[in-house]
Amino acid sequence: MVPLLRGLWRLLAILDFLLLTLLLLFLASLPRSLFGRTVRTLFHTWCRAFVAALGVRLRLHQHYRGALPDRYVLIANHPSLFEDIGIPALFPVRSLAKAEIADWWILGRVAVAAGTLFVQRDSSASRKAASEALVAAARAGDCLALYPEGGCKGRRLGNRFFNGAFTASFESGTPILPVFLHYQAQETFEWADQHFLRKIWQIATADNPCADYHVFEPIDPGHFTSAEAMKEHAHGLFRAWQQRFLD
Secondary structure, X not given: OHHHHHHHHHHHHHHHHHHHHHHHHHHHOOOHHHHHHHHHHHHHHHHHHHHHHHOXXXXXXXXXXXXXXXXXXXXXXXXXXXXXHHHHHHOOOEEEEEHHHXXXXXXXXXXXXXXXXXXXXXXXXXXXHHHHHHHHHHHOOOOEEEOOOOOOOOOOOOOOOOOHHHHHHHHHOOOEEEEEEEEOOHHHHOOOOOOHHHHHHHHHOOOOOEXXXXXXXXXXXXXXXXXXXXXXXXXXXXXXXXXXXXX
């Protein structure tokens, strides 16, 4: 009886996700001046529906006392494509994504309508423009989400972080909110060279589809002399959390 109820619940979650997708695509086709704010709010509901349709148990662990800041620049490691929906399912953020995503037929249209910022990673001019847009958005009070590794790099951290998140934080006075992501089925969730749809199928059929998102103490830019110093401090923290959760 329990497997049957779980199957029915999953089916309802998939139907809910499909209906929300159709609604978002319709609103995204209309002038942004009419429904821009509605789409941005609905986008987070759509992400939660996507998580439910995939059957992932998304768990938030708060490792500090107090409430979230009113505004923040969220940074996280980037082992999987799942966090592109997992992060906005939990946090009201605008994300920075690679420019190619804007051309994807469904996800691209939804992301553009939701106010996602884009960057061409191999273009210095695009990176500069994206950095300026991030600073402006942070100063305007938006909560942002970035992956300072500079893309989806797998379950292990790279040797360095890039500057964008820390420049936006330091120049706007907005705290960094560090989130360490850990998937219990690491190999299943990790995105290597698979096709997008194949990886989505692997996640949806995972034996242990549990995602743990660990939120740590916000980092106050006022305690640092430069964005570079913030970046080095944050990278050290993430390396320590990697050893804690993965080793």
